[in-house]
Amino acid sequence: MWIERKVLAQEIPAVAGMDTRQLCELLASLGFPVDGVVQREGTEVLDVDITANRGDVMSHRGAAREISAKLGQPLAPIPAAGQPEGPPVVPVRLESPACPVYSTAVLELGRGETPQGIQAFLSALEASAKKLPAVDASNELLHRYGHPTHAFDADRIKGAVTVRWAEAGESVVTLDGVARSLTAQDLVIADESGPIALAGVMGGDSTKVTEATTRVLLESAYFDAKTVRAMARRHSLHTDASHRFGRGADRAMPRVARDLLVDRLQTWCGAKLVGAWTAGSEGLASPAVVLEERLMNRVAGEPVPLAEAAEAFQRLGCAVEAAGDHLKVVPPSWRHDLSIAEDLAEEVLRLRGYERIPSVLPPLEGPPEPLSPLYLQRQRVSRRLAHLGFHQTVTYGFISPEADAAFSAPGNEPGGRTLANPLGQEYSVMRGSLLPSLRAAAEQNLRQGAREVRLFELAPTYASGPKGPVEQYALGVVWGGIRGGEDYLSPARAVVEADLGGVAQALGLESLPQVRPLGEGLFAFEVPVTALPQPTTRIIPAFRPFSRFPVVERDLSLLVDLGQSHAVLAQAMKAALPADALQDLRCVDVFRHKSLPEGRQAWLMRLRFQAERTLVGEEVDGWMASALAAAESLGARLRA
């Protein structure tokens, strides 16, 4: 909200001598930070941030009231000449409790213009003057005192004025020229022809004030906040008036604002008052709220004398009654945010200054809880992968249905994970797999000239369930491009599927996950985090003895079929060997060449033996013979 400095100083003279920075800090200390200061119309204008609970501060008067309370400095009086009220010129009927009071007046406009100073004030607030005194006065009043009012062309109103709920099927063309169809939840101002304004939101086109207008009917009412909020939302019509009524206006203001408006029109253009009157009444004061000393002191973190608190409330315009260890506080008509004791405590702290709050560490009342194993596991896996050379990515949880379909598990129907109101089709499905996002990130890196790409993500994936999407953390790893070749010792080669197998093994995955090709030289796997080894409760695993006797290492070069499974071969060979002596058996080299018999390849199998004694050559020879025999039974031959 824009606050013009000179006008603010007219409401609270104490700020006239303040420098801008001081004023900004003062407003921030009250809870209204200043987002910027600009020069407009030869004056300084502050962009003040008003929180949603404080509609009462959305005016120069409102901001001044806050400053006055904080500084204990007086506000300028409101120069309202109380207009004598008389009988209604036009009948006004209030048919809904959403409008308890409606002050109005009918005036005959004279000749005259909106004063230059007022036009400049409105321009400074980026609210351009319409040069129609009735319209400009209403607008100026809103920014100055915060109470929205409206002027109708009285000659275009047909018969009595009623504030009532709209009937289904009714409509009104608002000032912006848009035809609005109404519902029974819309509060309208109506004449005998039907609705002529959306109450508290916007006036109607058929009764608007123009240059031809000679008689105006003023409206200065109170409209229920919730009703106005709902209407503004329903019609997507967020106006200066709806912002203020929607946050709660001042019930005591309708008559005052009407009088101020009449006064302006009389002064600016010699308007003649035909009659002023009020329908309904302002209603009862807000209920009292009790603030106990104990709660006040607990919130403040130190004893706050009740007398000091009482004084703060008085400065804020509350009625206060002290009673022993508590205060009974009746908030002023403009405050709608003071309904519980904590609200009151905050007010006292605000006026005392948050800088006075002591700084104390809260005592532990019970033992701290450990971090959950699942959380710790994700932390460890992330670090492990980062140390293995992978970069952690963060990608959006929603992807396109096409990308999702390519990777989600069969049976994981996208319907249960689809957003009703996505940003666009490409962000519409909560992903069933991390791989589409990882592929996109990997391809983007390769396009950008990366020689090698290694990425991983740990994030929830979604599965459609009867009660809604079920989330499960998954790990996705993608690797592609050329590895090595960046120094004189590491040869360059393309990343292959087996490299991903190595990563899976390094992470301790019990069974190798399915490695999926994601495109040219790009491979990936994805596993639910639950498949990763869980941290055990043991700090250090149980001791397992190991042999200190020498290791015997033997190689066996075999010719095997091109389709031979290593796992099967190794299993068969292991089965033929003493489990207590065989330490390891694996293929350490694969040789494929046209010099070999067609359909065959050469595998160099390395066997390591170790036992709780020194092994003798003959027994190892015997084992090697058994191993070979086992291999031969699967069609392998010793390579000559």
Place this chain on the structure above:
Amino acid sequence: MDQLLPAEIVEAGGAFQGALAACADLDALLRLKGAYVGRDGSHASRLMERLKAAPKEQKRDLGAAINALKQQWEEGLKVRQAELEAAKKSLHAQASQWDPTLPPPVPAHGALHPLNRLMDRLVDVFRPLGFHVEEGPEAETEAHNFDGLNIPEDHPAKASSDTFYFAAHPELLLRTHTSPVQVRTLLRVAPTLAERGGIRFLAPGRVYRKDEIDPTHSPMFHQVEGMLVGHNIGMQHLKGTLEYALRALFGPHTEIRLRPSYFPFVEPGCEVDVSCPLCGAKGCRVCKGSGWVEILGAGLIHPNVLSYAGIDPTEWSGWAFGMGVERMSMMLSQTPDLRLFFENDQRFLSAMGGLD
């Protein structure tokens, strides 16, 4: 004396030193040796033939001259051979050595994502105070995301223009903040709150709001929520904890400032500023010359939030804070564009994330 020797030998003798120096390796030296002092056809052997055929009276002088010449040659060859052998040896030695300034093989290095790194850091900072981590789902109920947090039923944030809803489950939405984790956790611990002695936790996580993607907006971002419930908790405890945590994060000379503000789930509410960690509160572009940067929103838990979870607000009280991880990362790193955090370019990740 030289006149006793044949002209070509004299010439060869004169060329010897040059030829010797020109021998680049032992093979060349061996060839030179053969040419000068070899058994057959060398200059030396031809001289010896000449000596045999020389008249008797010349033999002595000629013999001496030949010997001197031979000796000179042999000596020269020996020295050169030693030189060449030493050079060869040193080459051998070099061949087994590598220049230590050659780029070595560096183990691959990856990186944690900067956003995760910052969230991990926050957890580290709060651990010593007894905070653990609570988590909740991203697909939340309206009740957990709004109602349990004292957010009015007609709050604009509930609109489909602000919040993503699920098509097949209209009561479910993508959480718009990490605060529903408060609601879930309080509901869970409410029955045992007294035995536990209250609760204190952080809730880091991803949240969603319906914002178009641009340099300062993203429909998905991260928050870290903090909450503490105990007996007689007031604003002083919020201030004390945040002062501790923000000093642990930004350095011991960091100052914090609380300003009144409003969030439906706290009362009193505040915004917390920290003395600018980039300029040491001297005033810079980041703090817009003010020396302060806004870092988080906080306050005392609204009694309605405690009551919703079944916790008696006249016995228990607490504080909560919420912090935007991207905003803080951008501020600390001065990253100009939020989209960089979701683009996942390895250059950005290596530079910004790194390893702890």
